[in-house]
Amino acid sequence: xxxxxxxxxxxxxxxxxxxxxxxxxxxxxxxxxxxxxxxxxxxxxxxxxxxxxxxxxxxxxxxxxxxxxxxxxxxxxxxxxxxxxxxxxxxxxxxxxxxxxxxxxxxxxxxxxxxxxxxxxxxxxxxxxxxxxxxxxxxxxxxxxxxxxxxxxxxxxxxxxxxxxxxxxxxxxxxxxxxxxxxxxxxxxxxxxxxxxxxxxxxxxxxxxxxxxxxxxxxxxxxxxxxxxxxxxxxxxxxxxxxxxxxxxxxxxxxxxxxxxxxxxxxxxxxxxxxxxxxxxxxxxxxxxxxxxxxxxxxxxxxxxxxxxxxxxxxxxxxxxxxxxxxxxxxxxxxxxxxxxxxxxxxxxxxxxxxxxxxxxxxxxxxxxxxxxxxxxxxxxxxxxxxxxxxxxxxxxxxxxxxxxxxxxxxxxxxxxxxxxxxxxxxxxxxxxxxxxxxxxxxxxxxxxxxxxxxxxxxxxxxxxxxxxxxxxxxxxxxxxxxxxxxxxxxxxxxxxxxxxxxxxxxxxxxxxxxxxxxxxxxxxxxxxxxxxxxxxxxxxxxxxxxxxxxxxxxxxxxxxxxxxxxxxxxxxxxxxxxxxxxxxxxxxxxxxxxxxxxxxxxxxxxxxxxxxxxxxxxxxxxxxxxxxxxxxxxxxxxxxxxxx
Numbered sequence: 001x002x003x004x005x006x007x008x009x010x011x012x013x014x015x016x017x018x019x020x021x022x023x024x025x026x027x028x029x030x031x032x033x034x035x036x037x038x039x040x041x042x043x044x045x046x047x048x049x050x051x052x053x054x055x056x057x058x059x060x061x062x063x064x065x066x067x068x069x070x071x072x073x074x075x076x077x078x079x080x081x082x083x084x085x086x087x088x089x090x091x092x093x094x095x096x097x098x099x100x101x102x103x104x105x106x107x108x109x110x111x112x113x114x115x116x117x118x119x120x121x122x123x124x125x126x127x128x129x130x131x132x133x134x135x136x137x138x139x140x141x142x143x144x145x146x147x148x149x150x151x152x153x154x155x156x157x158x159x160x161x162x163x164x165x166x167x168x169x170x171x172x173x174x175x176x177x178x179x180x181x182x183x184x185x186x187x188x189x190x191x192x193x194x195x196x197x198x199x200x201x202x203x204x205x206x207x208x209x210x211x212x213x214x215x216x217x218x219x220x221x222x223x224x225x226x227x228x229x230x231x232x233x234x235x236x237x238x239x240x241x242x243x244x245x246x247x248x249x250x251x252x253x254x255x256x257x258x259x260x261x262x263x264x265x266x267x268x269x270x271x272x273x274x275x276x277x278x279x280x281x282x283x284x285x286x287x288x289x290x291x292x293x294x295x296x297x298x299x300x301x302x303x304x305x306x307x308x309x310x311x312x313x314x315x316x317x318x319x320x321x322x323x324x325x326x327x328x329x330x331x332x333x334x335x336x337x338x339x340x341x342x343x344x345x346x347x348x349x350x351x352x353x354x355x356x357x358x359x360x361x362x363x364x365x366x367x368x369x370x371x372x373x374x375x376x377x378x379x380x381x382x383x384x385x386x387x388x389x390x391x392x393x394x395x396x397x398x399x400x401x402x403x404x405x406x407x408x409x410x411x412x413x414x415x416x417x418x419x420x421x422x423x424x425x426x427x428x429x430x431x432x433x434x435x436x437x438x439x440x441x442x443x444x445x446x447x448x449x450x451x452x453x454x455x456x457x458x459x460x461x462x463x464x465x466x467x468x469x470x471x472x473x474x475x476x477x478x479x480x481x482x483x484x485x486x487x488x489x490x491x492x493x494x495x496x497x498x499x500x501x502x503x504x505x506x507x508x509x510x511x512x513x514x515x516x517x518x519x520x521x522x523x524x525x526x527x528x529x530x531x532x533x534x535x536x537x538x539x540x541x542x543x544x545x546x547x548x549x550x551x552x553x554x555x556x557x558x559x560x561x562x563x564x565x566x567x568x569x570x571x572x573x574x575x576x577x578x579x580x581x582x583x584x585x586x587x588x589x590x591x592x593x594x595x596x597x598x599x600x601x602x603x604x605x606x607x608x609x610x611x612x613x614x615x616x617x618x619x620x621x622x623x624x625x626x627x628x629x630x631x632x633x634x635x636x637x638x639x640x641x642x643x644x645x
Contacts, residue, residue, distance in 0.1 A: 013047060013094040021087055037083045044086035048074045051093060068240055076261035085265050085587070092595065122155040123147040125199065137206045144202045148193045150350075156189050157209040158200035164380070166194035166351070178353075195350030235563060243267035243574060250578035259580055265587040266573035266594075275562035275598045282605030283555030291539040292548050299534040302517045303552030307496040309444075309452045309545075310511075312503035313459035313466060316521055316542065317440045317473055320504070322353060322416065322432040324360035328409055329428040338428045340366045342420050345384040345391045348374035353418060354382075356432055357393075381418075389423040399426070412468060439543045440473040446546040450553065454496045458487045458511065487511040502545055508532075519545055551607070558605040566598040 008015035020043045024036045048071050055068055070093045077085040123132040125145040132147045137155040140146065145161065148154055154167070166178040169191045178194060181187060187200050189209035247263035280297035287294045294300055314320050327335040343361035346354035348371060361368065374384040381394015392399055396419050399406045403421035409429040411417055420427045444455060456477040459466050466480040479490055488510050491499055501508070501515035509532040512518030520533035521540065537544040573590055576582050582590060 011094070013050060014091075016043070017047070017087065017091045017094055021091070024087070037081070040083035040087045041078045044074050044078050044083070044090055047090040047094070068236070072244070073261075073264040073267065076264050079257070079261065082261060082265065082583075089265070120155075123149065140202050140206060142202055142204065146200050146202055148198045148200060150193060150195045150197055152193050154187055154189050154191050154193065154200070155209075156202050156206050157204040158187050158189075158202050160185050160187050161199040161201055162196075165196060165198035168192040168194070178351075235567070239267075239567060242571075246574050246578055250580075254580060256580070259578065262577045262580070262582060262587055263574050266577050266582060266590055267570055275566055275602045276559045278599050278602040279555055279559035279562055279605040282558070282603055282607070283551055286555075286605065286607045287535075287548060287551050290544065290547050290551070291537065291541070292544055292551070293536040293538065294548070294551075295534050295536075299517055300552040300555045302498045303500070303535075303549050304556040306452045306498045306500045306517065306549060306552075308454040308456070308494055308498075309447050309500045309502065310456045310458055310491055310494070310515065311475065312501075312508050313457055313461055313469055314434060315504040316502055317457070317469055317475075318434040318436050320434065322356050323435055324356055324430060325415065325433045325435065326431040327360075327428070328431065330426055331428070333422075333427050336364060336366060338420055339364065339430065340368065341386075341388065341391045341422060341427065342393045342418070342430055344369040344371065344386060345374065345382050345393045347371070348384055349376050349382040349393075351376075351382075353416075353432055357418070357430060360430075392421040393418055395419065436469055436472045437542050439541070443543045443546050444474045446543070447549060450546065450549050452500065452549060454494075456490070456494070458482050458490055484508075484510050488514050491515050500545070500549070502542070503533075519548065554607055555605045558602060562598050562602040565601055566594055569594045569597065 020039060024039050027035045027039065051071050051074075055071065070089055074086055074089050074093075077083070077089065120137055121134050122137045122140045122144075123146060124135050124140065125132055125147050127145060140156050146155065146158060160181045160183055163183050164180060165187075166180045167187060169179050169188060179191075186203070187198075189204075189206070243264065247260045247267065250263050251257055251260040277297065280300055283300050284294045284297070287300075311317050324339075327339050329335050329338040333341075339357070339361050343357050343366065346357045347368060369386040369388065371384040371386055374382065376382045377394070377398060381392060381398035383390065383392045385391075390402075392402055396406060396408055396417075399419040399421045402424050403426045406419055406421060406426040409417050409419075409431065411431065412433075415431050415433040418430045418432065420429065447453075447455070454477075455475050456479070457466060457470050457475045458479050460482050461480060463478075463480040466478050470476075470478045479486070482490070487508070491501060491511050491514055498516035500517045500519060501511050502519045502521065503512055504521040508520070512520060512534075513532045517535060518533035519535040519537060521537050521542070535548055537548070573582065573587065573594065577587055
């Protein structure tokens with residue numbers, strides 16, 4: 001019952017139409033034909049007036065929809081006494097709008113998650129006693145000393161007062177590795193402190209800090225986004241003009257006004273009102289089965305026409321977490337021996353890279369040593385004493401204090417090295433990097449085959465790292481060192497539209513909102529990015545971006561086929577009705593048959609059979625098998641930086 005009440009409140013015209021229909025049926029059973037006629041006709045007038053208000057508002061905004069023809073048909077059937085046809089037209093008009101609203105999912109709230117995640121509490125330190133007092137982040141003033149505990153979000157922009165600290169800025173800048181700061185360095189609000197408590201001095205209020213700046217960017221981007229034009233509305237003007245012209249000719253040539261109503265009844269644009277919403281609902285259902293949440297019918301249409309795709313780097317094209325990519329032993333140590341010693345020492349470290357070293361050791365099945373003693377120099381390294389000797393793991397400068405022969409190892413873009421010394425002797429290095437996703441290159445190529453041939457990477461990471469990743473995945477255009485506002489400006493400047501933006505972090509929220517279609521990698525990405533996006537991929541799989549585009553193209557193709565099928569059948573019926581061969585009530589029933597055919601065809605957008613066929617082909621060809629297409633992928637091109645696109 002509660003669901004029925006919710007439905008009635010959300011779609012009052014649909015609920016009222018069904019209620020009036022049931023009441024009319026009851027009156028008809030008791031032989032009250034006149035009462036039924038007055039009930040249906042009066043309700044039709046009210047429905048026409050309500051729809052007229054919405055139609056006028058659309059016209060004021062410069063949009064011409066299919067509602068006009070339906071309103072004229074309602075009035076015409078009332079005037080000629082075909083009140084059953086009146087109710088059927090109202091039901092199709094209100095039901096189509098309800099379906100479209102349901103498919104559009106208009107309840108998306110881009111800013112909610114950002115506001116919820118925004119730091120709410122700050123620990124303000126008393127300069128005399130050093131005691132921390134919890135205060136709302138909005139009450140922090142410039143110059144206040146703040147304590148940021150381990151794993152807490154930095155509440156406002158500040159300047160580090162502690163000697164050293166490490167912060168996770170991946171959701172703000174895209175840098176996947178922890179950023180180490182020294183005393184006096186700036187710290188951004190929204191970044192996450194490491195495992196050591198840090199003290200900072202506020203340099204901005206909450207309202208003027210980086211995180212709030214991102215919120216403002218999202219709000220501005222969302223409000224500036226152009227409204228989506230309904231697919232059916234593009235055919236509204238010619239269909240309406242054609243139907244009114246044919247109905248007018250039928251009236252003029254026959255001198256019978258009933259002929260005008262008869263033509264308009266079969267010309268009621270129910271195929272236009274129903275075909276696209278039903279197809280888009282099917283497409284959205286199909287997307288959900290594939291782990292893709294699409295927030296609106298217009299999103300599927302934009303996906304089908306996309307020409308450009310923009311990628312964030314960290315967490316999107318890459319996995320977003322540092323992993324051990326290579327062990328480089330020195331001085332007679334084997335790779336397993338070096339990794340065993342390093343992992344044994346890193347057991348006693350709180351650094352984020354310690355988990356990567358331990359994970360690599362566990363993957364190789366290495367047995368770790370228990371330390372007699374261990375100590376950590378925060379953000380520099382750890383030293384532990386074992387039976388095999390004293391092991392130091394950390395930065396090169398930390399290792400050089402005890403092993404002067406330690407030398408820097410060669411690093412490629414996006415790599416970071418940890419150095420190891422044993423009993424004052426350089427033992428080697430361990431290289432960590434944020435690995436490119438296994439199917440990232442194939443996904444970029446598949447998007448090109450689907451028509452999304454222009455690509456661009458936007459990242460806050462360093463240029464060398466960005467170029468290295470772009471070369472691995474086949475992306476042509478690269479812009480590095482980007483702030484959130486830079487990404488917004490870059491996407492707005494793109495000319496080949498619609499533009500898809502794929503990202504996952506808080507820093508991607510504004511650009512996801514301003515893109516024609518924002519796609520958030522929601523499996524491990526931020527809630528802010530997911531709420532700002534038009535599409536959320538629930539699985540940690542970038543190839544779902546390709547699947548989303550394919551589903552959009554399939555859905556629009558089925559919707560257009562259904563629209564044209566409905567129009568063709570309606571035109572045939574209109575011509576027959578123009579000669580007086582179809583009475584209005586029979587025309588309304590005939591129109592229902594057309595609607596049924598249109599709906600059944602539109603339901604093909606659910607696409608269960610197509611997905612099953614593709615799943616079987618993928619199981620034979622492998623998970624990263626290319627798209628089934630005769631079109632060859634473009635030849636790989638070396639990436640460029642800051643090339644106009």
